[in-house]
Every structure is written in structure tokens, then in C-alpha cells.
Amino acid sequence: MNTDHPKGHPTPEELLDHYIDTLNENGSPEDYDTTEDEQGLHSLAKKVKTFASEPSQEFMASLWQKIEPMAATPPTANAPSTTKNTLRKDGNSLKMPKKIFPWAGFAASILVFLLLFSPWSGSKQTIVMAMEESVKQLQNYHGVLEKVSTNAAGERQVLIRTEIWSDGENYATKTQDGLLTVNNGESRWSTNPAAKEVSLLPVYLDPHDFDLQKEAAKALRYPHQIIGDDTIAGRAATRIEIQPPGGLPYSLWIDQETHLPIQLQTAMQKSLQTTYTYISLETNISLSTDIFAYNPPQDYKVIDNNPDKVMASLAEALAVSGITPVQLAETPQRMFASANRLVFDFGDTIIMQTKTTTPFIPDLLATLGKAGDGPLEILPNSLRWQQADLEILVQGERVEELAKQLSTSLDFTPQVGPLPQEGVIPVEVDREVVKNSQQQVDAGSSPWQLDPTQVAFTFVALKISPEGITGEPPLDYNALQLTDNDGKKAVVQVSEGPVKTVYLERLIRQDETGIWTVTGYVPR
Structure with a gap:
């Protein structure tokens, strides 16, 4: 940017002083013989000040992203070291930084106070950006998190209250019955006073119900909109609705004083909705290191x-595991190993590679993609398949991204076509029978109907014994293999008996709660 100024022309900091003084007096800044860059800045100032309506959320977010790095630009060697002004808004004073910015920082300052003085400066749109700043300043916190379940009829049930301590990589929780679980970054364990037991647990992928930093990051990363104001646990809060790509919208409440998230509410799924609320929360306090120290009682x-x-x-890791892993x-961030197993921990996602010793059996609730010539097990935030002599499991927030680095032959979008025309x-x-069966399963009866292989097994067994099955089934369950499953349709191959292939569909509900129904078969 051009920083040459005409003789007698105010310096950037003097021009900034002039803008602030004039705006504080509700006046119009004087026009100077300005440089091209200054003219552009002055023009921008006038345009922004004429905005009568609130700008879009995208504009605010984009503007803030540009301001923040500009304002952080270090001062030039020749820049003066102080400025005199204080910017006032609604009777309050905002001290300007004592270090004077180069032109990038000066431009950022102009934009900042334009935001403050514009007609929409009090907009709730800025609360998400304020949350980002508050989370950056968050060193530790201690609070009590309440988990509540609400059904479709609006009936609420408090499931659990958990005390939480968080300090960097250190994280500890204590339930109402005294179960203490601690992760200090190197070890993770759970202490059960009732049983007088300490259980050592894997450090990686330690689940947190409502992590302040992660939820703030999601709110910034995903599309969101301001819904309105509420009172949460006695505190004024702003509710925003977040729309994760490909997922259901959920709500986050941000404390209007601390600008930290204090409540999260999931979407209604399977007639249930879960709400997590910090009924108490204190931040940046003195936490005892003893909370995160591994000192099991001698009698445990x-x-x-x-x-x-x-x-x-x-x-x-290679020496301990004895395997040759697929590398990325x-x-x-960390590596873990045991005999025949190696785990790569990327923070938000893990990759576990294990030496194959058994045939691959997909989870009964999984949809099936393709991993080369074999099946790819697809579950929420989880992928699993066999490759060469390894079974690979990827779990976390970046499963597809990291899985693609391990194999180029993965098909994540399985589709089972219609019934073949011949054979x-x-x-x-x-x-009506299917609807009744679905209702029975919803009530907890006959859960085997959620498993396409089990449904196919029952169908083939009844083909062999139409009068009914008594005693041992007339068919080996291992003769059936689920070869295709896109979540809506499935195909099961049968290696023995009167049926060669069974075709199934989820006719009532196309999710993991929907039952499977046989719609066709190929006789042998």
C-alpha cells in the first residue's frame, strides 16, 4: 500500500485522531488532499456510515476476518509510538491502542470504529465473533453440566448432572454418583469409589458432551443464524441456530456477558431431543493440579x-505393534501401539490399524460402501474396512478426509438398485403388517428385524420349514453374507439352501430405527 503523503498532510495517526474527534462531536470529517489509498478509505467510511439496515451475517463475518489480521500487523519502524484519542460510544470510552499502526492497521481501526458507530453497531450478529474472541482467552473452566432429555410430547427428564474441570489438555468429570474420569493428556482413567476400582482407559478420542472450544469452532465454521434472546440458568443469552452441512440444525445459546456458549440443544431425533446446559460456569480460575494427577488409592x-x-x-510404534501400517x-499428534495394533491420533480423528485375524463382519446397523472388492462399513463418524492384511478403523470428525489418504478405492455413496427384471x-x-411390526420394534419387541441379515435368515429358514422353526434352525447362519446395504435397500447372498439371493428394503423408516422387509429373492 502506498504510504507517501503530501507535505503538510496529516500522518495516519493524525488522520485517525481527526476522524475520532469529529465523529465524537457528531460532525463530518474534513476532506484533505489525500492519497489514492486514503481516498478509497474515506469513500468506504462514507458508504458504510450510510447503511440504513443491518448488513448480512456473511458480510459481518467476512469483514471481521479481514479486520483481525490487519489490526494485528506490527507497527513500522518509523511509526510514532502514541496517540491521544479515546473513542466514545453511548457514554463509554474505548481506549485506542497506544502503538500506532501502519496503513493496514490504520484501515482496520477505521473499520472497527465504523462498526461501533454505524446504525447496526449493536447487532446481535457480532455475538458469534465475540464468542470467538472469548474462547481464545479461555484458559480453563469449572462448571456443572446438566443433561436433559425431552420427548415429542414435551416431557423433560434430567438424565445426569456432571461436574467438569478443563485446563488445556487436562479434562476431568465427576458424576452425581461419584464416578471420576480424568484425562491429563498422557493417561486417562476412571475412579469408581463404590467398587473401589480404577480403570485405565484409552487416551484418544475422549468424548466430551459439551466442549466450549469445539462448539464455538463449529458455530463459526457452519452456517448459522440469530434466533433471539433467552434466559438460561438465570443469565441473558442469545440463541443461534447452526446448520451443519448434511446434518440436522441444532441450537446454541451464547451468554451475553461472557460471550461463551452455555447451552446446546440437539435436533429432535427418534422423538427425543437432548439439551446440555451449564447451570454453573466459572472461567480462568485457579485450578488445583491435583485434580488431574494420577494417584490411585492404595486399597483400590x-x-x-x-x-x-x-x-x-x-x-x-512399529516395533511394538509388529505391523507395517498404511501411512498418511x-x-x-500422537501415536499409540500394542501387539498387532497401531493408533494414529489426529486430535479430532483417530486411525486404528490392526492385523487381520478374522473375517470382516460389518455392524448390523451400518450401511455398506465399497473398499476395493470388499465392504466398507459406514456408521456416523466411523469407517471400517479391510485392506491387505490390515483392518482399518477411522473414527472422528474427519473420517472421509483421512480415509481417502489411506485408500483410493473407497466408495462412500453406496446405492442398491431396483430388483432385477429377470430371475x-x-x-x-x-x-399394514409391516407398520405393526415397526411399532412393535419401536416398543422394544423383536429387535432382530433391524438386522437385514437376520431378517433374510428367518425368511430362508421358513422357506425350508414352512410349518415353522422348532429347535435348531435348518440353516447355518454363516451361510448368509450381507453384500450390499445403502441404508434403504440391502442384498444378502446365501451359499446353501433353496434361496440364492435375498433382497430387502426399509419400507417404513429409512434410518437405523427402521425395520427390514424382504421384497424379493432368487431361488437356487
């Missing part, structure tokens, strides 16, 4: 449920 039994140990290097371009015998379906 220690149970090691964590075979994977932290490795100092990849060479050590991205370097993991398939359609099965007549009574939808």
Missing part, C-alpha cells in the same frame, strides 16, 4: 483396559 484395584501405550516415535501425508421372485408385502 487397578484394571488396565488400555493395551495401547503412547509411543515416542514411529520406529518405536499428515503427521499425527427374481417378488414377495408380496402387506404394508
Whole structure:
């Protein structure tokens, strides 16, 4: 940017003083013989000041992203060191920084006080940006988190209240019954006073119900809109609705004083909605290091449920695991290993590679993609498949991104086509019977109907024994293999008996709560 000024022309800091003084007096800044850059800035100032309506959320977010790095630009060597002015708004004073900015910082300052003095300067749109700043200043916190479930009829039930301590990588929770779980970044354990037991747990992918930093990051990353004001746990809060790509919208409440998130409410799913509320929260306090120290009582039994140990290097991890893993371009934050297993921890996602010892059996609730010639198990935030002599599990927030670095033959969008025109015998379906069966499963009866392989097994067994099944089934369950499942339709191959292939569909509900119904089969 051009920083040459005409002789007698005010310096950037003097021009800034002039703008502030004039605006504080409700006047119009004097026009100077300005440089091209200054003319552009002055023109921008006049345009912004004429905005009669509130700008879009996208404009505010974009403007803030540009202001923040500009204002952080260090001063030039020749810049004076002080300025005299205080900017006032609604009777309050806003001290300007004592270090004078170069032109980038000066431009940022102009934009900042334009935001403050504009007709829309009090907009709730800025609360999300304020939350970002508050979270950046968050060093630690201690609070009580209440988890409440609400059904479709509006009936509420308090599920649990958990005391939480968080300090950097250190995180501890204590439930109402005294179960204390601690993760200090190197070890994770759970202390059960009732059983007098300490259980050692894996450090990686430690789930947190309502993590302040992560929820703030999501609010900034995903599209969101301001809904309105509420009172949460006695505190004034602003509610925003967040729309994650491909997911259901959920709500986050931001404390209007601290600008920290204090309540999260999920979307209504399966007639249930979960609300997490910090009924108390204190931040940037003095936390005792004893909370995060591993000191099991001498009379407690220690149970090691964590075979994977932290490795100092990849060479050590390879030696301990004894496997040759598929490696990624991205370097993991930590590595863990045990015999025949290696875990790469990327913070928000883990990759576990295990030596294959058994045939691949997908989870009964999973949809199936393709991993080369084999199946790809697809569950929420989880992918699993076999590759060469390894079984690979990817879990977390970036499953597809990291899985693509491990294999180029993954198909994440499975689709099962309609019934073939030839060779398939359609099965007549009574939808009323299917609806009744779905209601029975919803009530907790016959859960096997949620498993397409089990439904196909029952269908084939009844083909063999139409009079009914008594005693041992007339078919080996291992003769069935689920080969396709896109969540709506599924195909099961049968290696023995009178049926070769079974086609199934979720006719009533196309999610993990929907039952499967046989719609056709190929006889042998």
C-alpha cells in the first residue's frame, strides 16, 4: 500500500485522531488532499456510515476476518509510538491502542470504529465473533453440566448432572454418583469409589458432551443464524441456530456477558431431543493440579483396559505393534501401539490399524460402501474396512478426509438398485403388517428385524420349514453374507439352501430405527 503523503498532510495517526474527534462531536470529517489509498478509505467510511439496515451475517463475518489480521500487523519502524484519542460510544470510552499502526492497521481501526458507530453497531450478529474472541482467552473452566432429555410430547427428564474441570489438555468429570474420569493428556482413567476400582482407559478420542472450544469452532465454521434472546440458568443469552452441512440444525445459546456458549440443544431425533446446559460456569480460575494427577488409592484395584501405550516415535510404534501400517501425508499428534495394533491420533480423528485375524463382519446397523472388492462399513463418524492384511478403523470428525489418504478405492455413496427384471421372485408385502411390526420394534419387541441379515435368515429358514422353526434352525447362519446395504435397500447372498439371493428394503423408516422387509429373492 502506498504510504507517501503530501507535505503538510496529516500522518495516519493524525488522520485517525481527526476522524475520532469529529465523529465524537457528531460532525463530518474534513476532506484533505489525500492519497489514492486514503481516498478509497474515506469513500468506504462514507458508504458504510450510510447503511440504513443491518448488513448480512456473511458480510459481518467476512469483514471481521479481514479486520483481525490487519489490526494485528506490527507497527513500522518509523511509526510514532502514541496517540491521544479515546473513542466514545453511548457514554463509554474505548481506549485506542497506544502503538500506532501502519496503513493496514490504520484501515482496520477505521473499520472497527465504523462498526461501533454505524446504525447496526449493536447487532446481535457480532455475538458469534465475540464468542470467538472469548474462547481464545479461555484458559480453563469449572462448571456443572446438566443433561436433559425431552420427548415429542414435551416431557423433560434430567438424565445426569456432571461436574467438569478443563485446563488445556487436562479434562476431568465427576458424576452425581461419584464416578471420576480424568484425562491429563498422557493417561486417562476412571475412579469408581463404590467398587473401589480404577480403570485405565484409552487416551484418544475422549468424548466430551459439551466442549466450549469445539462448539464455538463449529458455530463459526457452519452456517448459522440469530434466533433471539433467552434466559438460561438465570443469565441473558442469545440463541443461534447452526446448520451443519448434511446434518440436522441444532441450537446454541451464547451468554451475553461472557460471550461463551452455555447451552446446546440437539435436533429432535427418534422423538427425543437432548439439551446440555451449564447451570454453573466459572472461567480462568485457579485450578488445583491435583485434580488431574494420577494417584490411585492404595486399597483400590487397578484394571488396565488400555493395551495401547503412547509411543515416542514411529520406529518405536512399529516395533511394538509388529505391523507395517498404511501411512498418511499428515503427521499425527500422537501415536499409540500394542501387539498387532497401531493408533494414529489426529486430535479430532483417530486411525486404528490392526492385523487381520478374522473375517470382516460389518455392524448390523451400518450401511455398506465399497473398499476395493470388499465392504466398507459406514456408521456416523466411523469407517471400517479391510485392506491387505490390515483392518482399518477411522473414527472422528474427519473420517472421509483421512480415509481417502489411506485408500483410493473407497466408495462412500453406496446405492442398491431396483430388483432385477429377470430371475427374481417378488414377495408380496402387506404394508399394514409391516407398520405393526415397526411399532412393535419401536416398543422394544423383536429387535432382530433391524438386522437385514437376520431378517433374510428367518425368511430362508421358513422357506425350508414352512410349518415353522422348532429347535435348531435348518440353516447355518454363516451361510448368509450381507453384500450390499445403502441404508434403504440391502442384498444378502446365501451359499446353501433353496434361496440364492435375498433382497430387502426399509419400507417404513429409512434410518437405523427402521425395520427390514424382504421384497424379493432368487431361488437356487
